[in-house]
Amino acid sequence: AQKVTQAQTEISVVEKEDVTLDCVYETRDTTYYLFWYKQPPSGELVFLIRRNSFDEQNEISGRYSWNFQKSTSSFNFTITASQVVDSAVYFCALSASYNTDKLIFGTGTRLQVFP
C-alpha cells in the first residue's frame, strides 16, 4: 500500500524563524515521484517541487529547501527566514507509476507565521 504521513498537524512560528515540515512515505515501488504543494487560504493547490526516486540530491530554491532521504523514506521541506506570506497548508504527495498516476496526499501541515 502507498501512504504519506505528515505527523505535524499545525506549526506556529514567528517571522524570520526557520521551519521544517516533515513528510514520511511508504511504497513498494522502486520508481516513484514525490511532490510538495502549498494551499493558501484561497484554496488553490500551488505546485512547489517534484522529485523522482532516483534523484536524492537535495534542492534549494530561494528560501525553500528539500531534503530527500530514501534510507528513512522521508522528503522534508524547510523554509528559511519564514514570512507571513508563507502561512498556508502544505501537502506532501506521492505518485507511483506502475498502477495509476494519482497523487496520494498526506493530511497536510498548517503553517502559521506570525509577524
Next chain:
Amino acid sequence: EAGVAQSPRYKIIEKRQSVAFWCNPISGHATLYWYQQILGQGPKLLIQFQNNGVVDDSQLPKDRFSAERLKGVDSTLKIQPAKLEDSAVYLCASSLVRAGGTQYFGPGTRLLVL
C-alpha cells in the same frame, strides 16, 4: 500560459438536488484529474482521464457521481442526487505527461450541501 479553469467557484444546494462542475485544463494537457478534498484532509482522486478515455475511476461513487470529457479537452463532473457528505472542495488538475508528471490544479469549486 493560462492555468486550469474551474467554475463555479462556490455552490450551495440542498440534499437530493443535482449539481455540475466544469473544468478546462491547461492547453495541450492530455491528462485530466478530478479530486475531492473534504475539510481537514488531503485531496483524493475521483477520476482520471487520458484524452477522452477513463484511466482510473475506482474511487468514484458511480451511483451518484458521473464525469465526462467528450472532446478530450473540457470536463464536467456531476453529482445526482447530492448527499450531505458530498460537501467538499472539488479540484480539477491537468498534466502534460502521465506517470510522474506534475499535476497543476485549478482554484476548485466549494460545494456545500444543506
